[in-house]
Amino acid sequence: MTAQSVRPRRSARRLKTDITRNPVLIEEAQRLRYRVFSKEYDSDLGADIPGLDADSFDTACDHLVVTDSDTGELVATTRILHQADTSRVGGFYSAGEFDLSTLNHLPGAVAELGRTCVHPDYRNGATISLLWSAVAEYLVAHNVDYLIGCASISMSDGGLKAWRIARHLQREYLADDSFRVYPLRDLPHLTHIVDEERPVDVPPLLKAYMRLGARVCGEPCWDPDFRCADLLVLLEVDKLASRYSRHFLGKAS
Template structure:
């Protein structure tokens, strides 16, 4: 395939999103999650079903999936756990990694975003924008005030990159004290201090969080199963970046 043909194929993709609890679509999302997390993070997913990333929270979540209409392939997914469902599920997923006591004191409704991934062949701005646009629609429609979620950074280099990214995000995007959380499992500190002044490149999904207006809630947590560093981030829905919030508020009123 020539470069021109490849570009034409990408431009011809027609992507659609749906929010679902349909078992077949959830299983397809779990299969994509397994492929991405196991290959990119070398994660020990511990699933009872080979080839699937599944846990006890999936049944309580609304799953947002992005599909390529031409091929029928599921190419991106995330899941949203609303506070009402979290109460029934025994809490949020991120409570296994962070003490969320401060967040439970917030006025309004909290929801959690998790297990977000995009197929490597579809990691374009268009796919990621479509994914977050659909999340924004959900937040407005379900009157969510605060969205939380774990933002993951790979640890393949032993943690140097993770610490550099974490420190950069804390310097530029740290939330105020109302949103501070404490990791239950601190990220191991490096034997040599992080002193590299070169620009840091955060993962695309984390950059998308920050463009939406998200903030990090404190120190990173070490996730040994996924072999990554996690930062809890929070998004105040009423402070969504203007290009998202104004557009979706209009759509909901239409």
């Protein structure tokens, strides 16, 4: 990296979070999503409107946004689709990638987290912790029992990284059979041997899922629009609440 490419970092940033369905803020989130995802996955995302990562699910979701109070810039976002709102869009987004029939029998409310992204200049522990704190508060406030979501891994190298990460997570964080799902589009298998000896570089947001207690629910799926591999991850909210309540919610665990 050249000296000219290094951006100065301010010592302190004032960030705030909001839950919104405001169309103006949602469009800002869609623009951030497009900038981040199109670069990271080297894809136009199948966008109908240039520069916007938008789909029919956005109107049914609550959008969590993180804004820099000093600049007004939206710097991180995710969206949450509660089970109670899925009838408006025909189900969860991840049902288009996985057979979720096993999860239909879960005892309790399910919500889906999706399109999580953070501006490159704000990818640090403070921003990600703030994002997850707001997610945790939402889950508790809306009586969500299970959180699911598609965690994406770039296929820009042809799939070697994706398979290594998927295999690592399946070894270390595989969910019980009662949570198992199956991809609708299998990720193409590699013909060469995957080196299992080298350290696995798990993406920060996927690593954050695992630290919160999430588990992967099976084999990866191929997402042709994003040109990435997706893993379905599941988090039992009561375990999040007991393990991270002091850190995120300020309550005794």
